[in-house]
Each structure stands twice: as C-alpha cells, then as structure tokens.
Amino acid sequence: MLFPTFYLPWLGQGMSIALVAVVHVLISHGFAIGVVSIIVLLEHLALRRGDAELEGLAQNMLKPVVIIVTAVGAVTGAGIWFTVSVLAPGGIGYMLRVFFWPWFIEWMAFTLEVLVLLPYYFLWERMRAKQAGLHVALGWSYVAVAFASAFLISGILGFMLTPDGWVQNQRLVSAFFNPTFWPQLALRFLGGLAMGGLWSLAFVLFSRRIGADLRQRVMRLLGGWVLINGALCALAVWIYLGRIPQTYATHKIFAVLTSHLSQDAWLLWLGNILAALCIAAVALAAWLRWRRVALALIIPALILTAGLVSEFERAREFVRGPYLMPGYMYANQIPLAQSDYLDKHGFLAGAAWYQPQPPGLAPRAPAGHALFMANCGVCHTIGGLNDIRDRLKGRTQPSVTVMVRRTKQMVPFMPSFSGTPAEALTMAAYLYELSGERRSLEAVPPISRKGVGHE
Amino acid sequence: MNNLHDLLLAKPFGDPAMELILFGSFALHLLFVLLMLGTAMIAVFFFAHSWITGYRFELRWDKRVLRIHLALKSLAVVLGVAPLLIIQVLWSVPFLTAASIMAPYWLGLLGLMIFAFLSLDILGHKMDVHPVRHLIFGVLGLAALVAVPAVFTAVLSLMEHPDKWSLVAGRGFAAEPGLLFHWFMRYLHILGAAALFGGAFHYFFSTNGAQERHYHLSHWMVVATLFQVVAGMLLLVSVQERLTPAVITAVTVGVFAAMLLLGLAFYRNPEVDKRRMASVLVLLPVILVSMLLARQFLQHQAVAPMQAQLETRAREARQSLAPLQAAALQGFQAHLATVYDNGETIYANSCAFCHGQDGGGHGPEAASLIIPPEKLNAVRAQRRYLYQVVLKGVPGSGMPYFSVFDRDKLDSLLEYMNASFSLTAPPQPPAKPGDLAAAKRVFAGTCATCHGEQGQVSAFGADLRPAPPDLTRYGLTPQWAYAVITQGYNGTVMQPFNDLPEATRWGLVSLVASLRKEP
Numbered sequence: 021m022l023f024p025t026f027y028l029p030w031l032g033q034g035m036s037i038a039l040v041a042v043v044h045v046l047i048s049h050g051f052a053i054g055v056v057s058i059i060v061l062l063e064h065l066a067l068r069r070g071d072a073e074l075e076g077l078a079q080n081m082l083k084p085v086v087i088i089v090t091a092v093g094a095v096t097g098a099g100i101w102f103t104v105s106v107l108a109p110g111g112i113g114y115m116l117r118v119f120f121w122p123w124f125i126e127w128m129a130f131t132l133e134v135l136v137l138l139p140y141y142f143l144w145e146r147m148r149a150k151q152a153g154l155h156v157a158l159g160w161s162y163v164a165v166a167f168a169s170a171f172l173i174s175g176i177l178g179f180m181l182t183p184d185g186w187v188q189n190q191r192l193v194s195a196f197f198n199p200t201f202w203p204q205l206a207l208r209f210l211g212g213l214a215m216g217g218l219w220s221l222a223f224v225l226f227s228r229r230i231g232a233d234l235r236q237r238v239m240r241l242l243g244g245w246v247l248i249n250g251a252l253c254a255l256a257v258w259i260y261l262g263r264i265p266q267t268y269a270t271h272k273i274f275a276v277l278t279s280h281l282s283q284d285a286w287l288l289w290l291g292n293i294l295a296a297l298c299i300a301a302v303a304l305a306a307w308l309r310w311r312r313v314a315l316a317l318i319i320p321a322l323i324l325t326a327g328l329v330s331e332f333e334r335a336r337e338f339v340r341g342p343y344l345m346p347g348y349m350y351a352n353q354i355p356l357a358q359s360d361y362l363d364k365h366g367f368l369a370g371a372a373w374y375q376p377q378p379p380g381l382a383p384r385a386p387a388g389h390a391l392f393m394a395n396c397g398v399c400h401t402i403g404g405l406n407d408i409r410d411r412l413k414g415r416t417q418p419s420v421t422v423m424v425r426r427t428k429q430m431v432p433f434m435p436s437f438s439g440t441p442a443e444a445l446t447m448a449a450y451l452y453e454l455s456g457e458r459r460s461l462e463a464v465p466p467i468s469r470k471g472v473g474h475e
Numbered sequence: 476m477n478n479l480h481d482l483l484l485a486k487p488f489g490d491p492a493m494e495l496i497l498f499g500s501f502a503l504h505l506l507f508v509l510l511m512l513g514t515a516m517i518a519v520f521f522f523a524h525s526w527i528t529g530y531r532f533e534l535r536w537d538k539r540v541l542r543i544h545l546a547l548k549s550l551a552v553v554l555g556v557a558p559l560l561i562i563q564v565l566w567s568v569p570f571l572t573a574a575s576i577m578a579p580y581w582l583g584l585l586g587l588m589i590f591a592f593l594s595l596d597i598l599g600h601k602m603d604v605h606p607v608r609h610l611i612f613g614v615l616g617l618a619a620l621v622a623v624p625a626v627f628t629a630v631l632s633l634m635e636h637p638d639k640w641s642l643v644a645g646r647g648f649a650a651e652p653g654l655l656f657h658w659f660m661r662y663l664h665i666l667g668a669a670a671l672f673g674g675a676f677h678y679f680f681s682t683n684g685a686q687e688r689h690y691h692l693s694h695w696m697v698v699a700t701l702f703q704v705v706a707g708m709l710l711l712v713s714v715q716e717r718l719t720p721a722v723i724t725a726v727t728v729g730v731f732a733a734m735l736l737l738g739l740a741f742y743r744n745p746e747v748d749k750r751r752m753a754s755v756l757v758l759l760p761v762i763l764v765s766m767l768l769a770r771q772f773l774q775h776q777a778v779a780p781m782q783a784q785l786e787t788r789a790r791e792a793r794q795s796l797a798p799l800q801a802a803a804l805q806g807f808q809a810h811l812a813t814v815y816d817n818g819e820t821i822y823a824n825s826c827a828f829c830h831g832q833d834g835g836g837h838g839p840e841a842a843s844l845i846i847p848p849e850k851l852n853a854v855r856a857q858r859r860y861l862y863q864v865v866l867k868g869v870p871g872s873g874m875p876y877f878s879v880f881d882r883d884k885l886d887s888l889l890e891y892m893n894a895s896f897s898l899t900a901p902p903q904p905p906a907k908p909g910d911l912a913a914a915k916r917v918f919a920g921t922c923a924t925c926h927g928e929q930g931q932v933s934a935f936g937a938d939l940r941p942a943p944p945d946l947t948r949y950g951l952t953p954q955w956a957y958a959v960i961t962q963g964y965n966g967t968v969m970q971p972f973n974d975l976p977e978a979t980r981w982g983l984v985s986l987v988a989s990l991r992k993e994p
Contacts, residue, residue, distance in 0.1 A: 419873030
C-alpha cells in the first residue's frame with residue numbers, strides 16, 4: 021500500500037480500464053489509422069485520375085473522422101493512462117520507468133500526428149488548386165507517423181505479456197522487441213486498416229450525397245481492401261497466438277467466457293467464426309457491388325468487429341494471469357520479491373495507507389479488508405463484478421483459509437497472497453464473514469441438524 | 476516496508492534535467508491549454524453577445540474561432556503527454572498519491588473532456604441555423620471545459636501539501652480551509668490566464684484586422700489582466716509562508732510584464748501604433764515563463780525533500796529485497812513452465828494439496844480442514860456426477876467450484892483421476908454380504924432421512940450443508956464404505972454407526988452398492 025489506491029465500486033479496476041481501452045482501440049485503430057489511410061488513398065487515386073467527385077468524397081469523410089479522433093480518440097488514449105494512474109498507480113509508476121524513452125518519443129509521435137493531421141484537414145481547400153500533390157504527401161506522412169506511434173505502443177503492450185529476456189537483463193531493447201512485438205504491430209495495423217475499411221464502407225453505403233456510379237466503384241475498392249487486410253490481420257493474430265507462452269495461452273478460453281460459460285468453449289469458436297464470416301460476407305458483397313446485401317450486413321459486421329476487438333484485448337490482458345509484469349510484478353502491483361518479503365515481515369506493519377479504523381467498517385474488519393483490497397482488489401470486488409462473496413459462497417471457514425494460502429497454485433491466474441500466515445488467517449476470517457456463510461448456517465433451524473439419530 | 480518499492484530508483488536521468496524537461500514541456504502544454512480555454516470562452520461569449528444584441532455580424536469569425544479551438548485542443552491534449560510522463564517519474568509518489576486521493580474527480584476528467592470537446596464541435600456546426608440550440612451546447616461544453624483545470628489544480632495543490640494528505644483523504648478538501656483557498660485561487664488564476672492569452676491570441680491571429688473585434692478584444696484583455704492582478708495577489712497570500720527570494724524575483728518580473736501589457740492594452744490607439752501593440756507578443760511569453768518558474772520553485776520546495784526521503788528508503792528496500800530476487804525469479808520460471816492444460820498438472824497443483832498426490836485424502840492441507848477431503852482412490856462414481864462435483868464444488872465443505880478450468884481441462888482432469896484412482900470403476904459388492912434384512916430396516920428407518928429411500932438425496936438431505944452424495948450415482952469401495960458407516964464423516968451429519976452389529980454394517984455396504992446405477 022504505497023498509494024491510497026482507489027477501488028472503483030461495482031465495475032472494479034480491470035473492467036474500468038478495459039472499457040476505456042476498447043473505446044480507444046476502436047477509434048485509434050479504426051479511425052486514426054484505418055479511415056484516414058483510406059481517405060488519403062482515395063485522394064491519391066482521385067488526383068491521379070483527375071476525379072473531382074472522388075476527391076470530394078474523401079474530403080467529406082475527413083471531417084467526422086477528425087472530430088471523433090481528436091475529441092474521443094485522443095482523450096480516451098490519455099484516458100487509459102489516467103484510469104491506470106489511479107486504479108493501478110504502482111504498476112504504471114514502474115512501467116513508465118522501464119519505458120521512459122519509448123513513452124517520451126511517443127509524445128513526439130503524437131504531437132507530430134496532430135501537427136500533420138491538422139493542416140491536412142484545414143488546408144484541403146487551399147491546397148487543392150496548386151499543391152494537391154503536396155496535400156496527398158501530407159496525408160501519407162500522417163499515415164507514416166500513425167504507424168510510428170502504433171510501433172511504439174506495440175513494444176510496451178507486448179512487453180506486458182512476453183517480457184522474455186528483460187526479466188534477466190533489464191535491457192530496454194529486450195523489453196521493447198519482445199517475442200510478440202512484430203506480430204502484434206502487424207495485427208494492430210492491419211486490423212486498423214480493415215476496421216477503417218468497414219467504417220468507410222458504412223459511410224459510402226449510407227451517405228446520400230454520393231452518386232451511384234462512384235458508390236459502386238468505391239464499394240468494390242473497399243470490399244477488396246477489407247478482404248485483404250482482414251485476412252492478413254487474421255494471419256498476424258495466428259502468429260501472435262503462437263508466440264504466447266503456453267502457460268498463458270491455455271487461459272484464453274476462460275479469459276473470454278469467464279466462469280459463467282467456461283464449459284461451453286464452442287460458443288467462443290461459433291462467435292468468432294460468425295464474426296469472421298459476417299465481415300467476409302459484407303466485404304465480398306461490397307466487392308461484388310451488391311449494395312442491399314452490404315447494407316443489411318454492415319451494422320452487424322461493425323458490432324461484431326467491436327466484439328472481436330474486445331475479445332482480443334480482454335484475452336491479451338487476462339491470460340498473463342497472476343502478473344502485471346511477468347517476472348517482476350504480480351497483478352496486484354506487488355513485486356514478486358517483495359511478496360516473499362511480506363510473507364516473512366508482514367503486510368500491514370509497513371503499509372503507508374493502512375488505517376486501523378477507517379469509517380464505516382465493523383471494528384474487526386479493517387485489517388482483513390485492507391489485506392483483501394491490496395491483495396485481491398485489482399480483480400475482485402465486494403458486491404460488483406467478480407464478487408468475492410459469490411466466489412466464496414458455500415465454503416467453510418477453514419477451507420477459505422486453505423484457499424488463501426494456495427491461491428496461485430490452485431488457480432493459475434491468481435497471484436499468491438502477500439503477508440504472514442497470521443495475516444492470511446485474518447483475511448480469511450474477514451472473507452468468510454463477508455461471504456455470509458456463517459449466517460446461512462445459523463439460519464438453519466437447530467432441529468434439522470440434530471434430527472438424524474438412529475434407533 | 477511494503478510502502479517501499481525499489482520503484483523510485485529506476486530513473487532515466489538525473490533530477491535537475493528531469494525538472495528542466497518538466498518545466499519546458501509543461502510550459503508548452505499549458506500555453507496550448509490556456510489558448511484552448513481562452514478560445515472556448517471567447518467563442519461562447521462573443522457568439523452569445525452577437526446573438527443577444529441581435530447583431531449577427533461575425534458568424535464567420537465565430538466559426539473560425541471554433542476551428543482554431545479544434546486545433547488548439549488537439550495540441551493541448553497531446554502536449555500533455557510529456558509533462559504527465561515526467562511528473563509521474565520524477566515525483567511518482569507525491570503525484571500518484573494526490574491523484575489517487577482525488578480519484579473520482581480525476582477519472583471524471585475523461586467524461587468532462589469528451590463532453591466539452593464534442594459540445595464545442597457541435598457549437599461550430601451549422602451554428603447560424605440553430606443559434607439557441609448551439610448556444611446551449613456551447614455553454615454546457617464551456618462549463619465542462621473550465622471544470623477540467625479545477626481537477627488538475629486540485630491534484631497539484633494537494634501534491635504540494637504532503638502534510639495534508641491523510642486529512643484530505645479522510646475528510647476531503649473542505650477539512651482544510653487553507654488548502655481549499657489556495658486551490659481556488661490557483662484555479663481562478665488559470666482561468667484568468669486563459670482569458671488573457673486567448674484574448675491576445677485572437678487579437679492577433681483571427682480577427683484579420685477587423686477594428687470592431689480589436690476593440691472588443693483589447694477590452695477583454697484589460698478585464699482579464701485586472702482579474703489576474705486580484706486573483707494573483709490572493710494566490711500569493713495563500714503561499715506567503717513558502718515564499719523565497721527566487722519565487723519573489725520570478726513573480727516580480729511577471730507582474731512587471733503584466734503591468735506593461737495592461738498599459739498597452741488600455742491605452743491602445745489603433746490609429747497610431749500597430750507595432751507598439753505587437754510588443755504584447757513578447758510580454759506574454761515573459762509572463763508565462765516567469766510565473767511558471769515561480770510555480771516550479773514552489774513545487775520543488777514542497778516535494779523534493781519528501782522525494783529524497785522516499786528514495787533513501789527505496790534504497791534500503793532494494794537492499795532487503797536483493798537476496799530474495801533470485802528465488803522470486805526461479806519461482807516465476809517454474810510457473811512459466813507449468814502449463815495447466817492437462818489433468819496431471821491440474822491435479823498436482825489444484826487438487827493434491829487437499830486430496831493428496833496418491834488420492835488418499837491426506838494432502839498437506841487436509842489437516843487444516845474440519846471436513847476431511849474425499850479419499851479419491853476409494854470413490855466409485857458416475858463420470859457425469861464427478862464432473863458436476865468438480866465443476867460446482869460441494870457447498871458446505873471445502874470443495875470449491877472449478878469452473879476456472881474449461882471443459883477440455885476438466886475432462887482431462889477426470890481422465891487423469893480415473894486412470895490413477897479408478898474413480899469411475901463399477902461398484903463392487905463386499906466380500907461378505909452381511910445382514911441384508913437388518914440393513915434394509917436401518918436404511919429405511921435412519922439412512923433414508925438424508926440419503927432418500929432409493930439412495931437419491933431426500934428433500935431434507937438436500938438442505939444439509941454439505942448435502943449427502945447421491946448414492947444412485949456415487950459410491951465407495953466396500954472397505955471405505957464400511958469405514959465411513961462405522962466412523963462417520965467428520966464435520967458432516969454422517970455420524971458413526973459403530974453401535975450397529977458388524978453384519979448390519981456390511982449389509983448396509985451391500986445395500987448401498989446395489990443402489991448405484993450404471994454407468
């Protein structure tokens with residue numbers, strides 16, 4: 021408890037970060053990379069063919085994109101960081117130090133991205149007459165900078181799952197160019213391009229300001245674009261999955277289906293196949309210029325794409341299980357070596373923000389509550405998502421104690437308890453009381469427990 | 476010592492350089508924040524003004540202002556990345572502590588910013604067609620936007636007062652009137668600066684020389700500067716105990732430049748001197764830099780001693796942790812090598828600590844439990860029944876649910892247990908059948924209360940915690956069944972029936988074996 025960590029009620033830490041992250045990924049990949057690339061491509065083609073109508077379409081598409089990217093995309097991007105800063109301050113504090121330079125360079129990349137996008141947007145009219153080629157070049161340089169910023173982020177994200185050599189040598193190069201770096205970069209960029217194709221297709225299909233002939237031409241282009249980029253992205257995902265250590269990869273079904281549906285893995289495959297088929301079908305329909313079919317399928321395809329993105333991000337975050345930074349820090353932001361230290365010397369003894377009697381808690385609870393929040397609060401809530409009371413329903417007090425001692429061994433994606441055996445008992449007693457099992461036992465009329473005598 | 480990570484020690488470079496970069500990158504960020512905020516104020520104010528006075532003269536100008544806002548806000552957001560990065564590395568504990576204490580507001584920033592930016596974009600879209608609707612969006616957007624610096628200034632004010640942390644964490648800002656006053660003045664000072672910088676920016680860069688706008692904006696600048704004088708003095712009062720010569724010098728330079736600016740804006744004579752007015756463009760950076768320097772000096776004073784203390788303790792922490800690192804790393808490698816995708820691994824890790832590696836029910840934790848873990852090598856049950864037990868656990872006992880493993884893994888686990896302990900082998904009748912007639916009588920009179928007449932759990936039994944097993948689907952080896960009947964099952968209502976004649980007990984074993992249905 022280096023920090024007075026704030027625990028978000030009901031939603032919990034992980035889900036809150038995930039929600040912001042998924043919105044950001046949909047926008048940063050789909051719009052900032054995908055749609056803008058398509059706009060630049062369309063403008064480029066228009067310039068080459070002298071096609072003013074096509075250029076007009078490209079320009080029309082840009083305005084909503086700029087508004088969404090600058091108002092929602094950029095803010096949710098910073099928002100992931102903001103959210104993590106208060107929900108996992110220990111983790112972000114360390115990540116920033118390991119990745120100071122990539123992060124710092126990322127600042128320049130972001131700034132450059134904006135500095136290129138703004139003139140591309142604002143000066144379109146002015147550059148049309150004499151500097152159209154320069155304008156297209158500006159567009160392509162935006163795509164290059166966007167790729168650079170995806171490059172930087174991929175290193176950091178990949179590290180969190182496969183730090184590999186860094187664990188031993190602590191070198192930035194090992195951390196950054198980790199085993200999942202290249203496939204993840206490819207899948208994010210290609211996925212962004214494919215998503216951008218779908219969004220652009222939706223724009224072209226629904227827009228009323230676009231001529232039938234132009235629409236047909238652009239539909240064909242976008243259909244092919246989605247098919248090719250989507251297929252390449254799927255290939256990158258497949259390579260990526262192959263690079264994840266088996267220890268983690270084996271959790272991917274549970275990561276997505278959770279304990280509610282973990283026995284029905286077919287749901288996962290069915291969902292993914294349906295999504296892939298739907299996206300392929302809408303792309304094929306666009307390529308074949310079947311506007312009605314494409315119209316019918318485009319909204320489901322976009323929703324399913326958002327589903328695929330959420331699924332990927334959820335699995336990527338979840339499977340590394342007990343670790344926030346494998347080899348260095350547990351998911352509860354306690355470094356591995358420190359956890360061993362705390363097991364001997366006690367958790368609460370040196371906790372900076374531990375109050376023996378915070379307001380609103382029963383007198384016996386504070387120690388157990390503090391231990392629970394620090395050890396388990398990053399994934400479990402009390403009364404919300406992944407409610408610890410549901411998890412312990414039906415358990416006896418001694419078995420709660422045993423489970424606290426054995427978390428990491430029993431469930432491979434849970435970290436081990438940090439604290440002395442006495443503290444483990446304190447937390448177990450608190451959790452048992454919290455689970456309500458004591459009351460439910462007392463609620464059973466005594467006679468029914470004694471009535472089983474024999475003759 | 477768990478408040479001591481060795482986290483603080485991993486630094487990219489020395490503190491003075493970090494502070495320098497913090498200063499530079501923050502100044503750049505703040506400049507664009509001020510311009511953005513000021514632009515939003517001007518956009519809404521002048522749009523409302525021209526709408527109220529019925530003098531719709533400059534909609535084109537208003538639109539241009541809003542386009543500039545879009546550009547400024549984009550830059551303000553991305554330029555914030557560097558100062559946020561550096562402050563979180565340079566002053567990790569103070570900054571992240573203050574942010575954590577203010578967490579609900581801090582998280583609220585996301586919503587405020589998205590709402591503000593979208594609303595102001597809406598204001599600019601077809602504003603001439605629906606002025607009222609757009610004005611409402613503009614006012615709401617501006618309100619959300621000006622709330623953003625309120626949160627940032629609160630976090631920074633709190634960060635600079637480590638002695639107030641626990642009080643504010645417990646009882647909120649209201650518990651500290653001095654801090655509240657300091658924050659509020661700091662906040663007002665930001666708003667005033669935004670008005671001034673925004674006004675000056677548009678005076679020079681968006682009016683295209685329109686006299687009327689120049690006239691309005693120079694008044695705007697005069698009012699903003701006067702506001703700054705008042706808010707600035709009160710802000711100084713709030714930090715009076717911490718003033719040092721360096722701070723006073725920086726503030727004096729800033730005040731002097733501000734007075735010059737006030738004079739220039741107040742005595743502006745458009746006919747005479749364009750160049751004189753242009754010197755405002757020099758004065759503004761002087762004001763920004765000197766005031767920010769004063770701010771940085773104060774911040775350093777407030778936070779650096781604490782940071783030094785923390786780093787000393789972090790060094791101690793590193794020393795105490797050093798001997799543990801190798802073992803921790805080994806533990807990690809071992810975990811990485813253990814793949815929970817096969818029954819053998821899952822049993823060894825998730826089951827054996829209670830049930831024992833040999834399935835005899837004597838794992839290392841068995842003694843901690845009141846209800847002894849099942850002696851798996853004596854169980855003879857239907858596979859689907861076992862699957863349900865493993866999946867859902869046994870309420871009222873130590874057996875938890877294992878839906879943390881997907882179907883394939885549980886199947887593999889059952890395969891493994893079956894291969895090792897013959898769990899699903901058919902039930903065997905005992906070597907000596909015993910007194911079946913007596914057993915039937917006892918079963919109907921006693922056992923059936925819980926186990927049900929046909930071995931299916933009775934309604935009464937189903938209410939027990941743990942409930943008895945379903946004897947039509949689950950059984951034990953004859954020896955173990957006899958032992959359970961004789962000794963009872965600890966911690967459950969299955970009590971010892973050792974007063975029954977031995978033949979009756981063996982009879983019960985035969986009877987129970989016959990209740991079991993295939994497969």
